[in-house]
Amino acid sequence: EAGVVQSPRYKIIEKKQPVAFWCNPISGHNTLYWYLQNLGQGPELLIRYENEEAVDDSQLPKDRFSAERLKGVDSTLKIQPAELGDSAVYLCASSSPTRWNQQFFGPGTRLTVL
């Protein structure tokens, strides 16, 4: 069974530029999560989707961050414009309807904003 797929793995951009990250969850997992992981910290939830509905986006900085999960499978997280403080690892995770409290993570996208 394939795991959570994320791309790109690494991204370097200049501040004020836009950037987008893509995630493909494990097949059959209807819940998808985007996390932010700063250096030396644990992951922090940005947004959670149940199918195509964003059910928890309270921690998503909506002035510059947006996300979508059209068709309830793949998801894209966007930052526009990026700021220096956005440099971090962006992790995607998914869980199944029967084991919703076991989240499986992708490898992450490491973003560097110069």
Added chain:
Amino acid sequence: GQQLNQSPQSMFIQEGEDVSMNCTSSSIFNTWLWYKQDPGEGPVLLIALYKAGELTSNGRLTAQFGITRKDSFLNISASIPSDVGIYFCAGQGSGNTPLVFGKGTRLSVIA
């Protein structure tokens, strides 16, 4: 955001030694999870705990859900070089509430 208190922050041990780490919270959790993260990778789920007092093993790893529901412990027996990495605890309250992660314990194993 809220995070758990995880200790120790880092540890250096000799290969073959046993390892213990723990996680505490001011809040009660219904689920405790332990993850391991290798450099450049996402966290990998090691053990999931669902009941207070529960003791669960996965190979050389053993984790316990504290009786108070505010803490959890992870033990690794007979450490080997591939145990190197960062171990995160995560707690979850009732329902599908967000996971709260600790800051991690960085484990180094000296051969």
